Amino acid sequence: MSLIRQIWLLLLGTLLLAFLGSFAVWMASSQGYLETQLRMKNADNAQALALNLSQQKGDATAMELAVMAMFDTGYYQRITLKDATGKVVFNTESDAGGQQSAVPVWFVNLMPVVSTPGVAQVSDGWRAVGAVEVVSHSAFAHAQLWEGALKTAGWLALLGGVSGVLATFGVRGIRQPLEATVGQAQALMERRFITVKEPRVPELARLSQAMNGVVLRLKTLFDEQATQVEMLRKQAHCDPLTGLSHRGHFMTQLASALEDDEGAGAGVLYFLRVSDLQGLNHTLGHMQTDALLQKLGLALKEASQASSGSSVGRLNGGDFAVCLRGVDALRAVTPEVYVAAWQEVLRSEGVDATFVLGGVTWKRSMSEPQVLAAADSALARAEARGPFSVELGDTEEVSAMVMGEDAWRVSLTEALSERRVRLVAFPVMDRGGKLVHQECPMRIQIERQGSYEVASTWLPMALRTALMSQIDELAVKLALESIARDQVPRGVNLSPASLLDSGFVPRLRALLLAAPKESRLLWLEVAESAAVERFELVRELCKQLRPLGARIGLEHAGERLTRIEFLFEAGLDYVKLDASVIQGVSRDAARAAFVQATVGMLHGLGLQVYAEGVSDAADMPVLFQLGLDGLTGPVVKL
Known part of the structure; x- marks a missing residue:
């Protein structure tokens, strides 16, 4: 009672x-x-x-x-x-x-x-x-x-x-703070850490003080761990001078972009080189040259913020690189933007220095050496032309993707209405070799009798035509239908764009209410960027769907986890670390230390941690030693 x-x-x-x-x-x-x-x-x-x-x-x-x-x-x-x-x-x-x-x-x-x-x-x-x-x-x-x-x-x-009326008000005065405290305890069980206003009832006030103290201590612990993880991330991924990605991590990010079936599918790679860096060292001195490189790196980073999913790195010396994902990046951040940003730095510093820029567009399935060779070639042509030259590789293949928006809308709408879609399955395995769930990305048959295309082919157009919420809703339906047939847990990734549709989460809730048994075997995940940029939407997703049995997690995580200020309040179930974060842990001690610290921080919040995109068999035992709960990727087999 x-x-x-x-x-x-x-x-x-x-x-x-x-x-x-x-x-x-x-x-x-x-x-x-x-x-x-x-x-x-x-x-x-x-x-x-x-x-x-x-x-x-x-x-x-x-x-x-x-x-x-x-x-x-x-x-x-x-x-x-x-x-x-x-x-x-x-x-x-x-x-x-x-x-x-x-x-x-x-x-x-x-x-x-x-x-x-x-x-x-x-x-x-x-x-x-x-x-x-x-x-x-x-x-x-x-x-x-x-x-x-x-x-x-x-x-x-x-x-x-x-007396009954007066007693009602009196009991309500006890019920409200008591329910708040109970809600706080339930939130702790759900791995959400909230504080409540202390009631005027002395006994309940002491209870609330104790609960709030626990929450604040956990938050303090999380902040300390987040600070430590961020420090290890910089040591593992960043150039110590500029704070940008160092060469090894930038190349990992580029490789991940080229292999990502669910990514943008295309983008551009820019190489920028400060000419005669050795001469600048003699002229300005090492300290002033380092300060100049820091400002040039900061200018590149600020100029790239207009493109989501951008990667900026310092390869060595005066060589910098920028990888932009998505065809919209070609319009949002042009080479002229970077040229203007660097010229402004040189002008403000009063430094008589020059630089060149070479770039090349890329699409998914191109090999990393192919893209790097094309970018190096463009950079070499720019150097041959002289200071401040800009050379770009061929962009015809990528430009074709931005054409025909109306045709894409018609094709995608027809494919959805005719259900010319399917879910493919990639296993997520735990350390005991047991299946955790099937990761199920969507494939769409754009043309009748054609092949089923990966997301990188149609995702940019789906975003531009505002069809992502319909696609994600259909993916959840297919997952629930598949679970009903074989009772195998399945995971579906949701686009951050879908969360912006005010009716999307209520429609998902209706689907889950109609299939209560299947909902308990459904895993839903959103990108880390959604939690950073749209935290309230992610928290509302957890609030609405987790009580129905679905598990909610983050995918492509690791780079910005410590920037999610209220991660401990989100109510998530799991996190999947991005391939660019976990690749090479068997050979890179700094990267392994960062992964271990990240896993420890997330486990401290009661979250399960998985690694995605594992492509090196040598990394698998090391990842389990670092505490990960499961792995998925090309080398992970059922």
Whole structure:
């Protein structure tokens, strides 16, 4: 039984006991008072009648007439006249039933009012004539007692109602902080860490203080771990001078972009080189040259912010690189943007230095050496042309993707309506070789009788035509249908763009409510970028769908986890570390230390941690040693 129900029962029991006790005491005292009144009345009336009879000088007829005259008033139940020897001279008596008809019989039996006879001596001078007994009707006392009982019960009921209203407000004052504390405890069980306002009730205030203290300590611990993880990330991934990705990590990011089936599918790679870096060192000195390189790197990073998913790195010396993902990046960040940014740095620093830029567009499935060779070639042509030259590789293949938006919309809409879609399955395995769930990306048949295309082919156009929420909704339907057939857990990734559709989450909730058993085997994940940029939407997704049994997680995570300020409040179930984060842990101690610290931080929040895109078999045992709960990727087999 809940505490609130116990409080209510205690209040009701106390009020009921108090009211019933008050009513019983009133009834008993009223009964005694009425009996006393009847006794005194009988005694007084007997004395008055005896005085009247004494004046009759023993005349029996006159005395009888006097008695009958008094009896006929209707207030008496019995009047008896006895002679000096105790013999009844005459007796007159009536039934009180007709007079007490307004009072229920059960009340009369329950609360009897005893009418004690009044006795007085009748005399003729000094001679005793006899005695008279007078008994008044108790029906009138019962009527008065019944009427008083009704009024008293009514007033007590009114007072009970008022007490109930006051008790409701009092219990509500206890319930609200208690429910807040219970909600806080439930949130802790769901790995959400929230603080509540301390109530005015001292006992509950101490409880809330303790719970808030736990939450704040956990938050402090998370902040400390996040700081440590961020430091290890910089050591493992970043160039110590500029803070940009170092060569090894940048190449890993580029390889991940080229292999990503669910990524943008295309992009551009820029190489920028500061000319004659050695000469600048002699002219400016190492410290000033390092400061210049830092500002050039910062300028590249700021200029790339217009493109989501950009990677900026320092390859070595004065060589920098930028990888932009998505065909929209070709329009959002042009080479002229970077040229202008660097020229502004050189002008503001008053440095007489030059640079060149070479770039090449790429698409998914191109090999890393092919892209790097094309970019190096473009950079070499730029150097041959002279300072501040810009050379770009062929962009025809990529440019074709940005054409025909209306045709893409029609093709995708038809494919969705005809359900020319399918989910493919990639296993996520735990350390014991057991299947955790099937990772199920979407494939769409753009042209009838054509092949089913990976997301990198149609994803850019789906985003531009605002069809992603429909695609993701259909993917969830297919996953639930597949689970219903074989009861195998399946995971579906949701686009951050879908979360921006206000009706998307309610539609998913309706799907899950319609399939409660299958929902418990459904895994839904969104990109790390969504939690960074749209944290409230991700938290609402968790709030709406996790109670229905679905598990919610982040994918492509690792680079910006420590920037999710309220990660401990999101209510997530798991995190999948991006391939660019975990690749090469068997050969790179700094990278392994970062992964281990990240896993420890996430485990501390009660989250499961998986690695995605594992392509090197040598990394698998190391990843499990670092604490990961499961792996997926090309080398992970069912």
